[in-house]
Amino acid sequence: MTYLDNAATTFPKPEAVYQAIDKCMRHYAGNQGRSGHRLSMQASREVYETRELLAKLFNIQNPLRIVFTENGTEALNLGLKGVLEPGDHVVTSSMEHNSVYRPLNALAEKGITFSIVLCSPDGCLDIEAFTAALQQNTKMVILNHASNVTGEMLPIREVGEICAKKGILFMVDAAQTAGILDIDVQDLKIDLLAAPGHKGLFGPQGTGFLYIGEGLDLKPLKEGGTGSRSEDVFQPLMMPDRYESGTLNAPGIIGLGAGIKFLQQETLQKIRAHDEKLRHYFIEALSQIETVRLYGAGALISVVSLNIEGLDSTETAYLLDREYDIFVRPGLHCAPLTHRTLGTLDTGTVRFSFSYFNTEDEVQQSVSAIQKICLQKRDAG
Amino acid sequence: MDLEKDFFYVITFESPNQAIQVEKQIKSIFEISVIPTPRELDKSCGIAIKFNTVDLDKLFALWPTIKIPGRLFKLSNKKINGSRETQEIQI
Numbered sequence: 001m002t003y004l005d006n007a008a009t010t011f012p013k014p015e016a017v018y019q020a021i022d023k024c025m026r027h028y029a030g031n032q033g034r035s036g037h038r039l040s041m042q043a044s045r046e047v048y049e050t051r052e053l054l055a056k057l058f059n060i061q062n063p064l065r066i067v068f069t070e071n072g073t074e075a076l077n078l079g080l081k082g083v084l085e086p087g088d089h090v091v092t093s094s095m096e097h098n099s100v101y102r103p104l105n106a107l108a109e110k111g112i113t114f115s116i117v118l119c120s121p122d123g124c125l126d127i128e129a130f131t132a133a134l135q136q137n138t139k140m141v142i143l144n145h146a147s148n149v150t151g152e153m154l155p156i157r158e159v160g161e162i163c164a165k166k167g168i169l170f171m172v173d174a175a176q177t178a179g180i181l182d183i184d185v186q187d188l189k190i191d192l193l194a195a196p197g198h199k200g201l202f203g204p205q206g207t208g209f210l211y212i213g214e215g216l217d218l219k220p221l222k223e224g225g226t227g228s229r230s231e232d233v234f235q236p237l238m239m240p241d242r243y244e245s246g247t248l249n250a251p252g253i254i255g256l257g258a259g260i261k262f263l264q265q266e267t268l269q270k271i272r273a274h275d276e277k278l279r280h281y282f283i284e285a286l287s288q289i290e291t292v293r294l295y296g297a298g299a300l301i302s303v304v305s306l307n308i309e310g311l312d313s314t315e316t317a318y319l320l321d322r323e324y325d326i327f328v329r330p331g332l333h334c335a336p337l338t339h340r341t342l343g344t345l346d347t348g349t350v351r352f353s354f355s356y357f358n359t360e361d362e363v364q365q366s367v368s369a370i371q372k373i374c375l376q377k378r379d380a381g
Numbered sequence: 382m383d384l385e386k387d388f389f390y391v392i393t394f395e396s397p398n399q400a401i402q403v404e405k406q407i408k409s410i411f412e413i414s415v416i417p418t419p420r421e422l423d424k425s426c427g428i429a430i431k432f433n434t435v436d437l438d439k440l441f442a443l444w445p446t447i448k449i450p451g452r453l454f455k456l457s458n459k460k461i462n463g464s465r466e467t468q469e470i471q472i
Contacts, residue, residue: 032397033396033397033398033401034397034427035427036415036416036417036418036427036428041415041428044397044398044401045401045404045405048398048401048402048405052405062448063402064398064399064402226396227396227397227426227427228395228396228397228398228425228426229395229396229425229426230424230425230427231424231425236395236396238395238396238398238399238450239398240398241395241396241398
């Protein structure tokens, strides 16, 4: 079995993640932040430790500026819907995920407008075109750090500088890069950073977070019990309670903490070097096959999209699954405008995404499977 | 000293998240326990930090670096009519 769908969710996780979740569930899964007894306190302390680990990883000064969410999508929704008011304008790119476009389209019904900067056919964002899209009332810019279809990176450093100079809030969707690339929210001038916990950070599904920069006050997506100011029937204002109503996914968050510790031990540099080796081998080998079309302009992260001439992406993925035990994702990857940009809206693409736990052998097997499928297709005419 | 026995000091918070953060920051400096917030104090947050022993000058010097809106109280060990005497101390 070869799992190459790590851009959707990483699998497997480091052993320490399973152990941390199991230990919490069996021994101390009290309701964190609610009661003062030792079981609840242990859960609270461990959840806080995950905040600290995230803060350290992304150079966030105050761990309490990190809000836990159930995934990256919830973090993006909170960032967008919490900040934007009727009359505000947003700039984004044509390489985003539906977790950005769908909230923006919902907000458009409430009087918020947005512009989508078209990227080049290989997925690159032109800074001049981006700057031209900014308006007097642009409140926020939201960009992904790297595309979930091609792995292509957007120029977030340059955009962050421009936003900071113009006083525009800058939100980054780090779904594909958190735990892989270095992200320093201060250096990159990021006001809001959204990411899932279950991809590169190696946490379980059901985890994610939004970093909210100092001084920013967002409208909460939901209200409820927070374990604080219980005498008050209005939502508290303090961070992170304002945005964390209801019982948190403490076992998941604690597992996420174990995932981040694993990253720290191995180092992001080592993880990137491993990814790079696999990606390089994969792309080199596939470039030799005439009937394979690769998309993207040479990314840094291990997300590779391709199509085999004459086959739908779904057909290729089905063959890989049923005949070769290789699990990849076909279709549009929830990013329709990316496919319009790449010219693959009709066919979709087959996406291969590697993780630290994939081996060179697995990549070789995948190349060999693709070669065989190409030959079969050619022979079948 | 008698005073040590007659009174104890507690910091209260608006949120358990703040209490946990402060606990982590000061536990290596002061001898503290996390306790349910005494009922005479503001009930905003159910947990508070109790100082088993405290050098107040050291606490005053440290507090500005903590950057959490906590409130310091001095409480009597002895209860009069079921309640402790409380006094807020500005930090």
